[in-house]
Amino acid sequence: MEIISLADLYSISPLLFLTLGAFGILIVDVFSKESWLRASYTSIFILAALSFAFQLADVAAPGKTAFWDAIYVDSFSIYFQVLILVGALLTVMLSHGRIAQEGVRSLGEFYALFLMSTIGAIIFVSAAEMVTLFLGLEIMSMALYCMCGSAVHSKDSAESALKYFFLGSFSSAFMLFGIALMYGVSGTLSLAESAAVLSSSNSGLVPIAVGFVLIGFVFKIGAVPLHFWAPDVYQGAPTTVTAYMACVVKAAAVGAALRVLWTSFGSDTLFGIWASAVWIIAALTMVVGNLVALRQRSLKRMLAYSSIAHAGYIMVAFLAPHQGGGSAVLFYIAVYTAMTLGAFGVVLAVASPHSSEPDADDIHRFQRLGYRNPVLAGCMTLFLLSLAGLPPGLAGLLGKFYVFNAAVQANYVGLAIIGVLCSAVSCYYYLRVIVAMYFIPKEESDSDSLAPLAPVSLPFAGVIGICAVAVVTLGLFPSILHDGAQFVIENF
Amino acid sequence: MSTSSYLTISIILFSIGTIGFVVRRNAIVVFMCVELMLNAVNLAFVAFARHHGSLEGEAAVFFVMVVAAAEAAVGLAIIIAVFRNHRSIETSDADHLRL
Numbered sequence: 032m033e034i035i036s037l038a039d040l041y042s043i044s045p046l047l048f049l050t051l052g053a054f055g056i057l058i059v060d061v062f063s064k065e066s067w068l069r070a071s072y073t074s075i076f077i078l079a080a081l082s083f084a085f086q087l088a089d090v091a092a093p094g095k096t097a098f099w100d101a102i103y104v105d106s107f108s109i110y111f112q113v114l115i116l117v118g119a120l121l122t123v124m125l126s127h128g129r130i131a132q133e134g135v136r137s138l139g140e141f142y143a144l145f146l147m148s149t150i151g152a153i154i155f156v157s158a159a160e161m162v163t164l165f166l167g168l169e170i171m172s173m174a175l176y177c178m179c180g181s182a183v184h185s186k187d188s189a190e191s192a193l194k195y196f197f198l199g200s201f202s203s204a205f206m207l208f209g210i211a212l213m214y215g216v217s218g219t220l221s222l223a224e225s226a227a228v229l230s231s232s233n234s235g236l237v238p239i240a241v242g243f244v245l246i247g248f249v250f251k252i253g254a255v256p257l258h259f260w261a262p263d264v265y266q267g268a269p270t271t272v273t274a275y276m277a278c279v280v281k282a283a284a285v286g287a288a289l290r291v292l293w294t295s296f297g298s299d300t301l302f303g304i305w306a307s308a309v310w311i312i313a314a315l316t317m318v319v320g321n322l323v324a325l326r327q328r329s330l331k332r333m334l335a336y337s338s339i340a341h342a343g344y345i346m347v348a349f350l351a352p353h354q355g356g357g358s359a360v361l362f363y364i365a366v367y368t369a370m371t372l373g374a375f376g377v378v379l380a381v382a383s384p385h386s387s388e389p390d391a392d393d394i395h396r397f398q399r400l401g402y403r404n405p406v407l408a409g410c411m412t413l414f415l416l417s418l419a420g421l422p423p424g425l426a427g428l429l430g431k432f433y434v435f436n437a438a439v440q441a442n443y444v445g446l447a448i449i450g451v452l453c454s455a456v457s458c459y460y461y462l463r464v465i466v467a468m469y470f471i472p473k474e475e476s477d478s479d480s481l482a483p484l485a486p487v488s489l490p491f492a493g494v495i496g497i498c499a500v501a502v503v504t505l506g507l508f509p510s511i512l513h514d515g516a517q518f519v520i521e522n523f
Numbered sequence: 524m525s526t527s528s529y530l531t532i533s534i535i536l537f538s539i540g541t542i543g544f545v546v547r548r549n550a551i552v553v554f555m556c557v558e559l560m561l562n563a564v565n566l567a568f569v570a571f572a573r574h575h576g577s578l579e580g581e582a583a584v585f586f587v588m589v590v591a592a593a594e595a596a597v598g599l600a601i602i603i604a605v606f607r608n609h610r611s612i613e614t615s616d617a618d619h620l621r622l
Contacts, residue, residue, distance in 0.1 A: 054585050069537050103583060125600065142621060161583075162582070162583045162586050165586070165587075165590070166586055166590070167601065169590045169593070169594075172591055173594065176597050176598075176601060177597060177600070177601075180600075180601050183604055183607075184608070185608070186608045186609065186619055189601070189604040189605045189607070189608045189617075190608075190609070190617045190619050191602045192541070192603065192604065192605075193601055193605045193617055194617070196597065196598055196601050197544075197550075197553055197554070197557070197614070200598070201544055204537075204540070204557060204560035204561055204564065205560075207561065207564045207587065208560070208563070208567065210564075210566050210583075211564050211567040211568050211571065211580075211583075212567070214571050214579070214583070215530070215567065215570075215571035215574070215581055218571075218575040218577060219577075219579065219582075220583065221578050260585055264582070267619075275609045322538075427532075471530060473537070
């Protein structure tokens with residue numbers, strides 16, 4: 032066997048930078064206790080990884096692999112790498128200064144885990160082979176379990192880590208069993224090679240394998256019926272970790288699920304097996320996510336259910352592989368990342384830094400925000416309208432349009448109707464926050480009793496600004512991203 | 524023994540793990556059930572590797588073992604953190620976060 036070639040190493044250069052950063056920061060941590068130093072150190076390595084991810088676009092080719100068919104180097108994996116890295120960068124900027132207030136004592140370890148989780152996410156989306164995929168999933172999750180519990184003296188944080196850890200390892204055990212069955216039927220672990228064998232096999236193990244692998248993905252995406260961990264974990268974990276889970280981890284899971292479902296299980300016979308399951312899961316996810324979100328008072332929980340509902344919309348497009356579903360997913364997940372990260376950023380700015388208070392992120396803290404801090408409230412309004420899919424939040428609206436359009440063209444009209452009805456329901460809980468921010472009369476509100484908002488730091492304002500600009504730009508000029516997404520899918 | 528017998532044992536072990544995960548409330552026991560599930564998968568991998576005469580499945584087992592070891596380290600640390608905060612490792616006591 033030949034020695035690892037330079038081309039192979041180059042194709043994982045973003046991962047190498049992140050690994051260097053993850054180990055380096057543990058050393059930096061010994062010598063300096065400055066919070067900004069560790070955050071900026073982490074950002075620099077993510078930026079380096081990001082620039083190399085962009086460079087990789089030149090060598091990418093459809094179906095190209097590195098490391099003996101273990102990692103894909105195609106535009107699909109690079110699209111998701113860039114998305115993950117941008118999401119991670121914005122999360123680091125959000126975390127600066129806030130993460131210590133939320134009870135995380137050892138920042139060096141936190142950022143090291145953060146980078147490792149990002150490494151796992153990238154391996155997860157670019158894996159070309161089942162064991163690599165599983166390892167990526169586990170690297171990402173294992174670091175996340177620790178990050179959830181990183182506020183060591185908080186009851187909620189420990190509890191969320193416990194729940195996430197048990198349910199996460201349970202569902203990945205199912206996924207692993209599915210992988211073993213796939214290997215048993217096809218005799219290979221490669222995603223592309225197994226496709227042909229799996230589709231021609233009439234073994235009874237194939238549907239079980241497909242189902243078990245699907246369980247693992249459904250859990251990580253946070254879709255019904257495996258969504259129940261999400262609200263608890265999102266609420267208990269430090270808010271920056273929540274933002275990271277809702278955006279980056281979900282994006283990685285969607286990317287990997289799309290790859291496996293369309294590559295290994297992409298043939299017509301296998302599509303028939305999982306399409307009906309995904310149909311039911313998507314419909315349930317949209318309905319349950321939106322209905323339960325209606326009665327949430329905690330903004331973090333509301334956004335958790337909203338992210339469950341959006342997972343449902345995304346899964347609708349899984350069913351339209353040849354009708355523009357792929358580019359719809361890629362567009363939607365990018366817009367979703369921008370608006371959700373922005374919304375979590377505002378929640379972080381408005382919520383009480385003492386997350387142990389029972390009403391730390393309660394909706395009443397947003398009362399009259401439009402008069403207390405008009406800029407923050409304006410950005411929040413934009414994000415919420417975009418999440419609801421109402422103008423002027425055009426980006427969210429277009430995302431939904433692409434998804435439902437693909438579903439209709441693939442003859443899933445019923446599912447598209449359920450989706451449109453559900454997003455109409457979702458307007459209620461998004462608008463409720465906007466009403467609280469602007470339309471509560473002064474005498475009825477208790478905003479005077481709330482502590483004044485802490486001043487917003489520069490990186491923090493940067494994140495909210497970048498997200499707002501991204502949402503506006505993608506709403507006005509969707510073709511910037513959508514054309515790219517179509518190119519990625521054509522080279523899938 | 525044929526591959527199907529190994530597979531049957533693997534499925535039985537996996538089911539025991541699954542049922543134990545759902546039924547038991549002690550965090551350590553629940554954790555052991557997850558480990559049992561992973562090891563059931565290992566058995567399936569090795570059986571399939573012998574069936575196909577390929578090494579891929581046996582290599583996969585090593586990776587799964589590494590994951591299981593890492594999971595043990597992380598899981599026990601989390602259980603200790605929960606014990607410090609809740610004074611209990613019954614999963615039913617960790618119910619502070621509610622709908």
